[in-house]
Amino acid sequence: MNVAVPLLQVDAIEVAYHRVMTAVQGVSLQVGAGQLVALMGTNGAGKTTVLRAISGFLGLDDARVTAGSIRFMGESIENLAPHRVTALGIALVPERDKVFDNLTVAENLEAAATPRRADRAALLEMVHAQFPRLAQLAKREAGYLSGGERQMLAIGSALMCAPKLLLVDELSQGLAPLIVQELIHKLLALRDQLGLTILLVEQNARVALDAADHGYVIENGRIVLDGDAAKLGEHQDIREFYLGQGGAERKNYRDVKQYKRSRRWYG
Amino acid sequence: MQLVVNIAVLASIYALISCGYVLIYRVSRVLSLAHGELMMLGAYGLVTTASLFAAQPGVAVAAAGLLAAATGALVYWVLMRRMTGEAVLAAVLATIALGILLRGAMVLIWSAQVQHPARMLGFDNPVVALPGGARLSTISLLLVGMNALVYLALWWFLTRTRYGIAMRAAGQNPRLAAQRGINLHAVYALAWGIAVFTGGLTGILIACDAGLDATMATIGLKAFPAALVGGLDSLVGALCGAVIVATAEVLLIHYVDPLLSDVVPFLVLTAMLIVRPWGLFGSREELDRV
Ligand SMILES: Nc1ncnc2c1ncn2[C@@H]1O[C@H](COP(=O)(O)OP(=O)(O)OP(=O)(O)O)[C@@H](O)[C@H]1O
Ligand SMILES: [Mg+2]
Numbered sequence: 001m002n003v004a005v006p007l008l009q010v011d012a013i014e015v016a017y018h019r020v021m022t023a024v025q026g027v028s029l030q031v032g033a034g035q036l037v038a039l040m041g042t043n044g045a046g047k048t049t050v051l052r053a054i055s056g057f058l059g060l061d062d063a064r065v066t067a068g069s070i071r072f073m074g075e076s077i078e079n080l081a082p083h084r085v086t087a088l089g090i091a092l093v094p095e096r097d098k099v100f101d102n103l104t105v106a107e108n109l110e111a112a113a114t115p116r117r118a119d120r121a122a123l124l125e126m127v128h129a130q131f132p133r134l135a136q137l138a139k140r141e142a143g144y145l146s147g148g149e150r151q152m153l154a155i156g157s158a159l160m161c162a163p164k165l166l167l168v169d170e171l172s173q174g175l176a177p178l179i180v181q182e183l184i185h186k187l188l189a190l191r192d193q194l195g196l197t198i199l200l201v202e203q204n205a206r207v208a209l210d211a212a213d214h215g216y217v218i219e220n221g222r223i224v225l226d227g228d229a230a231k232l233g234e235h236q237d238i239r240e241f242y243l244g245q246g247g248a249e250r251k252n253y254r255d256v257k258q259y260k261r262s263r264r265w266y267g
Numbered sequence: 268m269q270l271v272v273n274i275a276v277l278a279s280i281y282a283l284i285s286c287g288y289v290l291i292y293r294v295s296r297v298l299s300l301a302h303g304e305l306m307m308l309g310a311y312g313l314v315t316t317a318s319l320f321a322a323q324p325g326v327a328v329a330a331a332g333l334l335a336a337a338t339g340a341l342v343y344w345v346l347m348r349r350m351t352g353e354a355v356l357a358a359v360l361a362t363i364a365l366g367i368l369l370r371g372a373m374v375l376i377w378s379a380q381v382q383h384p385a386r387m388l389g390f391d392n393p394v395v396a397l398p399g400g401a402r403l404s405t406i407s408l409l410l411v412g413m414n415a416l417v418y419l420a421l422w423w424f425l426t427r428t429r430y431g432i433a434m435r436a437a438g439q440n441p442r443l444a445a446q447r448g449i450n451l452h453a454v455y456a457l458a459w460g461i462a463v464f465t466g467g468l469t470g471i472l473i474a475c476d477a478g479l480d481a482t483m484a485t486i487g488l489k490a491f492p493a494a495l496v497g498g499l500d501s502l503v504g505a506l507c508g509a510v511i512v513a514t515a516e517v518l519l520i521h522y523v524d525p526l527l528s529d530v531v532p533f534l535v536l537t538a539m540l541i542v543r544p545w546g547l548f549g550s551r552e553e554l555d556r557v
Binding site: 056058087091100114 | 429435439441442443444446447449450451
């Protein structure tokens with residue numbers, strides 16, 4: 001990658017839950033300005049942990065970045081309180097609990113804090129222009145939204161924080177393929193129109209690699225593969241184990257051992 | 268008619284106090300058992316400001332109100348900040364300890380004698396005769412008006428202003444609220460400030476009406492059943508709970524025995540806990556918006 005100074009630089013971080021349980025180890029990744037970078041991996045690999053480490057932990061999470069550094073626009077942000085990270089220009093669309101269920105759609109957008117440098121009215125107009133559905137649903141309680149509408153509201157209220165970097169955890173979870181396509185296109189449009197940079201966590205590698213510029217694969221808390229998205233899509237391991245194609249037959253879970261062996265050649 | 272007026276006044280007192288319990292619990296999931304003492308502290312604040320601004324009652328009351336709000340925010344910042352969001356029991360115990368500490372300190376500072384801040388300010392609290400033949404003191408009338416004002420203001424703040432909406436958001440999902448850029452400490456401190464302000468205001472009015480001594484903390488405790496009967500996390504519930512408890516108390520005092528006064532709220536609470544342990548509005552917690 002030849003971006004001079006990446007917007008986000010995660011350097012060999014280690015995250016421990018409850019002071020003892022190490023969830024990710026030595027994870028490094030870079031996101032250049034204007035890129036869409038995908039972070040892929042199986043369940044429990046540590047994707048959410050990496051995103052949360054970037055966006056900040058609360059006391060009640062009982063989690064810490066215990067080693068390594070996270071730099072955003074040259075500033076160290078590891079172990080900063082979430083609201084301070086958001087104020088710097090990083091907004092997270094979480095995996096679960098992504099909207100305030102008992103608030104209306106309009107109130108969800110209203111609750112987000114906007115940094116002083118940004119114009120709230122203009123932001124709200126932009127969100128309504130990007131997601132006209134949210135304007136129609138303004139009075140609806142968020143708990144009653146469909147999965148797709150929830151995701152739109154989550155992205156919309158993250159945008160109300162005027163981010164430079166948007167972190168999206170599991171865009172496609174529980175959504176119909178058509179809606180996922182629509183949302184992916186929306187993210188790409190946001191990136192192009194607003195100059196947004198996006199770090200996308202996905203289990204569905206096909207969805208992720210189609211849209212991304214660059215991809216990382218995380219497994220058991222470590223990055224095992226990374227590269228240009230197009231090249232990564234051609235990679236034998238990715239084809240076999242994440243895209244479920246290539247090879248004479250589809251591999252199943254019993255083959256994971258063999259996969260790990262072959263993975264080490266690249267790891 | 269007199270009974271109805273008495274119920275309205277007592278219900279207003281309970282409602283004004285219990286909105287503080289509800290606000291703090293609703294926003295930070297902490298039960299503040301020092302609320303009665305903090306309300307008393309607000310009233311003693313008036314004793315102090317009254318001696319400073321004896322000639323200007325308005326200034327004295329406003330200063331005491333501001334002092335109460337600042338005290339609330341300070342209590343959060345100094346004592347509760349580290350505990351909120353962690354083990355909830357520790358936080359409740361801390362408020363109990365704070366209450367006991369405050370009670371002792373207030374007796375030391377202002378003595379156990381009954382004080383009359385209204386007299387210090389030269390206000391003699393005339394009796395008002397209502398059309399139906401009922402009579403009540405000016406301050407009691409003020410209490411009813413203040414109650415309506417406080418609940419309307421809270422409703423407006425929580426549903427119509429950005430900070431109020433952020434406060435409800437933080438109460439529902441603190442993690443997401445923080446990720447949306449909301450400073451949780453500021454929100455909690457604000458909730459404590461408003462709660463102690465409304466409590467202090469109530470304490471001030473009661474002290475002006477009936478004098479001030481250490482028994483005021485008991486009134487704070489008696490309002491707690493009103494908040495609980497309503498379900499503890501709903502302002503509408505607190506209002507209904509206050510009316511129920513006040514009605515029961517006034518009627519039983521009138522028809523049975525005045526000595527029951529201190530017991531009735533807890534009788535109502537016990538009955539309520541047996542029939543509907545989640546409170547009047549507690550079951551609708553998820554959908555109740557105010
Ligand atoms: N709050 C927590 N306390 C303790 N352990 C945790 C906590 N959150 C996650 N973990 C552990 O950290 C590891 C990584 O979890 P993480 O949620 O980051 O995975 P993930 O890649 O996002 O998985 P998924 O695809 O299922 O969302 C797992 O082993 C998980 O059990
Ligand atoms: Mg996850």
